[in-house]
Amino acid sequence: MIRKCTEADFDLIYEIVDDAAEAYRGIIPADRWHEPYMSREQLRQEINAGVQFWGFEEGSTLIGVMGIQDREDVTLIRHSYVRSRMRNQGIGSQLLRFLESTTEKPILIGTWADAIWAVKFYQKHGYRLVSTEEKNQLLRKYWHIPERQVETSVVLAGGEWKTG
DSSP: OEEEOOGGGHHHHHHHHHHHGGGGTTTSOGGGOOSSSSOHHHHHHHHHTTOEEEEEEETTEEEEEEEEEEETTEEEEEEEEEOGGGTTSSHHHHHHHHHHTTOSSOEEEEEETTOHHHHHHHHHTTOEEOOHHHHHHHHHHHOOOOHHHHHTEEEEEOTTOOOO
């Protein structure tokens, strides 16, 4: 079942992010890896900035989360994580399709350039990489991330996105 996460889910969201982000260890640039990957304070800042998490629950256990953020004329998919033991079972796909159904705006997704599995996941769902120039512009406009992360990330756009 997919449901909107609440304040009561904060610790579970944090736990899922921490577990699932292990996939990035040794993949993303070493200077961007943190322990934990996302601190509780950073997670709180993301929520306070408007990232609304939705969760995939099996029984009464939250096993995957995906955030959505309204940013001016676009919707961002943010912080997509599934517990490592539950990966490759369609949970991320179900969350993505559900979140797509909640917006009429074009969808943009940012991820690490070297996280090839993440890029392929989004491409499988109809998203396409934008050019480096456009990626840099989009990341600076819609995300609040360090310049180093802009350099080492990609942006994927939904089919309705008009380049430029």
